[in-house]
Amino acid sequence: MTPDRHGPDGLILAERHPPAAALERARAARLRRREDDLFCTRQVVISALPHEVFAYLREPEHLAEWTYSLRGLARAAGPDLWRATDLLTPGSEVFLQLVAHEPALAVDLRAGAADYLWITSSLLVRPAGELLAKPGSVVFWSTARHPNYDSFPLAPTPDDVWASVAGFHDLELHNLKSILESGAGARRA
Template sequence: MSNYTPPPAIPDFIKDVPGLLRWETTSREEAVVQASAFTKDTFTYDEVYGRFCTIEEYIDAPPEVVFDYLNDMRNLNEYTYSTRDFAPVEGKPGLFVGKDTLPDDNTKIYMRFEPNREALTIDMHCAWDQGDELWMIYLYRIVDAQRVLKKPGSVVLWTNCRHPYYDKNPYPETVPNPERPWVGDFWNLFYAGHAIEMQNLKKILEFHYGHGANQAGADS
């Protein structure tokens, strides 16, 4: 008797979709060839971070602690490089305004948080100069490290999508100084800048709440 098992029928919902790479339609050898085309020894910055900029880090602190710290807007003063002094905007509940010291002028940055404690996610919606369209969105997800790394602590994922407004300011009339650079001019530094801020976050939380830091202090 033959041990051959014919592949299952392709579901009707996808049978007419062109270009799908699935076991039922593509041999293992051909799939490896196509997968290899995505694998190179080196990648350009734009290939990796041109459309999306994601950073990730392990933090030796409980997920709920990380969530609470990130969800307190006052703490932007501590772990970010340049955003400071947020205060509520009168008449607009949930909207805050602060300053971004990255440019050499009085740049306002507006911010609104959309947290989900159950999912351990925080979406930080912000924009320079105006608060009507918060198009710069920083997506945070906190994962229990016990699930993914089998040790206490948190894995923090932070993603920024390259919104088209990064390439051109849609509100030039709100700019305080026409000579000021636009936030999108710094896109090629987003990974480095956010990685630095992530390290600030890690150092702060591990200093105060980290199991390893506390143990080191107890042993010294």
């Protein structure tokens, strides 16, 4: 099938759309605030080996070091379940589960109530050499926008919560980078 003659209407392909129009559309999408996005993905380059970064991320106890507000982690009843206090919502208790996938250098982080871990994030560690031709690691952090974000008690409107996810990911990735580049994370991993 050749894209210029076949395929569903609405495909944006070089054969159908001039480059200037496609570039303008791409710029507009990049600049547009997207509270309606289903995922928030952020990334950071860290001057540490991928396996060191993964070894640090896979340990639940380290969440209290690099996350902005999770403190007092302790094991909870349930398989690989942890309990923590979230300083963003005083008096709250959050439950967490980390699932490490070593061959992929990926860690899934699930959080929420003890009986329903509705927040789902995935952290993927890739060698920076493969992606950017430089030493170190790239960490990609994606969080899905679950409908429960719309009733989150922290913000005045649902979009305020979702709009802040990227900013908090950036803060926490900064913390992760600082810890691992200082060598402190490698000593504890």
